[in-house]
Amino acid sequence: MRLSLAVLIGKIVRVIAKLRGGGSAIPGRIAMVIEPDLLKKTLGSLSHGVIFVSGSNGKSTTTALVAGTLESQGLKVFSNPSGGNMPQGIASAVVGEISITGKLNADVAVLEVDEAYGEILAPFVTPSWVVLTNIQIDQLNRFFEPDRVYKMLESAAKTASRGVVINGSDVNLVDLGLGLTNKNVYQLSVSSKALSKWPTGALAAPRFGKADVVNNIPVSLSLADEQDGQASFEIEGQILEVQLPGRGLHFAIDTGLALALGRSMLGESFNENQAAKAISNQETVYGRGEVAAYRGTEIQILMMKNPSSMRATLVSMEDPQTAVWIAMDEGTPDPSWIYDIDLSRIERVRMISGSRAWHWATRLVYAGIPVDEVIPDSKTALATYTNFLAESGKRGTLITNYEQMMAIRRIMGYLDLESGK
């Protein structure tokens, strides 16, 4: 009864929130006040359980890839939309999907989970599998030190009832995996050939005062190479070619993690070729290279969250960029890390916007990169930038933090901020 009420009210709030174009966590927050056990009651009975995907970077992309991989095997998948990775955001997505009686039509849930919320969410929903992407320098204003993130992910991984899948090229995760002594832990191993293509070097957060580790975690599959958005994986001596959702080693690792999860979870019955085909047809998660059409122009949207994601974004950009728009506001409370990034792939910045525009402008002068315009107001910036694109015939590239991405998408008229449609 309480569940039905929570779902009904949540659904109503959701419709209102959508019409206003925002607030994707609000329906879930309200529904959870009415029924605190909402998540347990709806997700707790799925036949293949709940999969948590967490880590500093690549959560959204990996979540989408895990969902696509499992769907290709004939499973009905429930997933939370990218960005909505806190308990209330997940509850919002649940409310949107379930029937009024509280029944979720799915075999498995694949949830993107914020690093800090894995352990908070675990008591509500026990994960069957936990997939960990990496531990990189991220949101130090929130997490303070990478060591704390390690502990958070470790405690989330400890709750997995069936197993844990890790990125074996991140030494922090190898360390974490080796410590999970009575759990099934599998890794995606990454060849040194593939790693050598990462011009900025390994991105794992630094670990000081810790002993070296010997990585003998069982290998589910190996990433042999990545070339222009095409990855070769090795599975028990066989090579599997996969078209990635984008260029760059990070996409190959995210894809490999999805395949490793599929193999670990479904065992013999997992069909790699079907999974590879599904992944090749998968669309980019929004903010990770999606191209938005606006007033006759095209703008590719790339999200920057932290130094690692910014580096990955820059490395995977095709040509030297001459029409870049950078947008950042105080949703990035401490933008210090922008000084840690090699910006040499950017030749010229057409526009900077958001309340952090002046920070970026200062940074770019020290990097010797010309800046054409600084317009803190997003709306004016979008109009000016679009005019420039229309006149020059160029395709735009927006490099933005999450909050500005949402704000700019809203101005562009994208009302469904959850799914990006």
Next chain:
Amino acid sequence: MKVKFLHLFPNQLGLNGEGGNLTCLIQRLSWAGIESEVQIFEGEGSLPSGLDAIFIGSGTLAGAIEALNLLSPRAKDLEEMSESGIPFLALGLGWEILGSSILLLDGTTLDGAGVFPSRSVRTNVRASAESYGFDEFGNLTTGYANHSSEIELIGDAEPLIELKGGYGNSSTKPANLRSDEGLVRGNLMAARLNGPLLPLNPHLADRFLGVVANRTGFTYEQRSEEAHEADEFASKARSELRQRLAG
């Protein structure tokens, strides 16, 4: 003439834009027509000689402790360099390990390198906040505080900044209860405002370069167009932050 900088432990203490400070110093010198070079020390061998300035950034506690262990055998050399007047700029945990001591949460006291007249006591409370205040010449100074220890200045050392908002040398008491941020005394300058302190606060960069120029014996005047542009942007970044915090 080339200005010789030493960067201490960029790997262990380079978590969050620390390198932006050296970039700033080098660029400003270059804009003023002065060449410079950076040497790195991470514990191997002895400290280089003929230095004009020394910089150390901030990082994780584990990184700082590793750096301190590697630095300890050379602590005397650093102290002598400081006594000979070489300007030091230290940020965050880099400052703490160059101080006289650090009391850890488990009750252990670590001896610092003894360059800076300050001592610190680690706390289990973390300050994480945008902060702003003014230096002794009235320049608005801003940055991000992200730390967990109480730093106490010793003797005649003065705070670098008088804070109006955020957190400074205390991680537990905000600006209205403890307004001291950083340290300044002769050739020593330290701050806890995160990462790229200098590009955001070019008055501090030029003040530090002034001390370097004085000691090494060259003239530093900043009249370049590049600096003018960068400083105007930085000034707007600082004003934006102050307006937002002051309400």
